[in-house]
Amino acid sequence: MGRMLEGLTPALMEFIQSQKMFFVATAMEQGSINLSPKGLDSFRIIDQNRVIWLNLTGSGNETAIHLSHKDRITIMFCAFQGDPIILRLYGTAKVYDVGSEGWDRHKDLFPDISGSRQLIDVAVERVQTSCGMGVPLMEYQTQRDGLLNWAESQGDEGLEKYWKKKNTSSIDGFEKSGE
Numbered sequence: 001m002g003r004m005l006e007g008l009t010p011a012l013m014e015f016i017q018s019q020k021m022f023f024v025a026t027a028m029e030q031g032s033i034n035l036s037p038k039g040l041d042s043f044r045i046i047d048q049n050r051v052i053w054l055n056l057t058g059s060g061n062e063t064a065i066h067l068s069h070k071d072r073i074t075i076m077f078c079a080f081q082g083d084p085i086i087l088r089l090y091g092t093a094k095v096y097d098v099g100s101e102g103w104d105r106h107k108d109l110f111p112d113i114s115g116s117r118q119l120i121d122v123a124v125e126r127v128q129t130s131c132g133m134g135v136p137l138m139e140y141q142t143q144r145d146g147l148l149n150w151a152e153s154q155g156d157e158g159l160e161k162y163w164k165k166k167n168t169s170s171i172d173g174f175e176k177s178g179e
Contacts, residue, residue, distance in 0.1 A: 002128060002129060002130035002131070003128070003129045004126060004127070004128050005126075005127040005128075005129070006049075006126070006127070007047075007048030007049045007124065007127060008045065008048045008049070008089075008124065008127055009048070012087060012127065012129070013045050013048075015077065015079070015085060015087060016043065016045060016051075016077055016087070017045070018082075019077045019079075020039060020140050020143070021037055021038060021039045022037075022038050022039075022043060022053075022075055022076065022077050023035060023036065023037050023038070023075070023076040023077075023078070024036050024038055024053075024063055024073065024074070024075055024076075024120075025073070025074040025075075025076070026062065026063050026066035026067055026070075026072070026073050026074075027066060027070065027072070028066050028069045028070045028170075028174065029069070029070060030172070031170065031171075031172035031174060032062075032170075032171055032172055034062035034063060034066055034170075036058075036062065036063060038053065039143055039144075040054075040056070040113065040143055040147075040148075041110065041111055041113075042054040042055075042056065042110065042113075044109045044110070048124075049123065049124045049125075050121070050122065050123060050124060051075070051089065051122045051124060052106055052109065052119055052120065052121045052122065053075075053119070053120050053122075054110045054113065054116055054118075054119060055095075055116075055117055055118040055119065055120055056113065056115045056116055056117065056147060056151070057115035057116075057117050057147070057151055057159060057162065057163065057167070058147075058167075059166065060166065060167065060170070060171060061117075061163075061166075061167035061168070061170075061176075062170050062171065063095075063120065064095045064097075064117075064118050064120075064167075064176060065169065065170040065174055065175070065176050065177075066170065067093050067094075067095050067120070068095065068176045068177035068178055069174065069177045071092040071093055071094070072090075072091075072092055072093075073090075073091060073092065073093040073120070073122055074088055074089065074090050075088070075089040075122065076088045076089075078132055078135055079132050079135065080135065080136070080137060080138040080140070081137060081138070081139070081140065084131050084132035084133045084135060085129060085130075085131070085132055086129070086130045086131070086132040086135070087127070087128070087129055088127070088128045088129075088130075089122065089124045089126075089127055090124070090125055090126040090127075090128070091122045091123045091124040091125045091126070092122070092123050092125065093120050093121060093122045093123070094120075094121045095118050095119075095120055095121075096118060096119040096120075096121060097117070097118050098116065098117055098118065102119060102121065103118070103119055106119050106121070107119065113148065113151075114148055114151035114152040114154075114159075115147060115148070115150075115151025115152075115154075115159060117159075117163060117167070
């Protein structure tokens with residue numbers, strides 16, 4: 001049976017810390033809804049109503065572009081092992097680009113990972129749990145290292161070129177607001 005909560009409980013924080021991946025959804029007033037899987041050591045709980053995650057370089061930059069127009073976000077964790085739990089965090093988010101004050105203030109929460117481009121700071125307004133009894137049980141093997149290897153091979157200069165070429169507009173052609 002699903003529940004709505006005002007914040008994360010200690011048990012839900014423990015659940016999050018045991019997960020190997022999570023999903024992020026954002027949407028602007030117009031255009032496509034973005035839903036992205038995330039992994040690696042990229043998620044931190046600040047307190048019961050605040051989380052932050054490290055956004056790594058990808059083929060697009062939908063999350064940051066969407067958030068620059070509309071700050072709403074949903075994060076979902078889904079148990080593929082153990083008890084059947086689906087956990088959604090609803091809130092608003094700020095994006096801290098590499099080199100910004102927010103980035104400098106929070107970057108030490110995470111390991112130094114090649115391809116790191118932003119921190120997404122989420123104010124959690126509502127927490128929802130529901131059963132995941134229809135979700136398959138799956139066995140975790142390991143994190144993929146292709147993204148890390150690719151980013152490392154680009155170097156800082158190559159990553160900046162890639163960001164300018166591939167990460168400045170959304171798939172719907174929207175540019176990051178405020179730039």
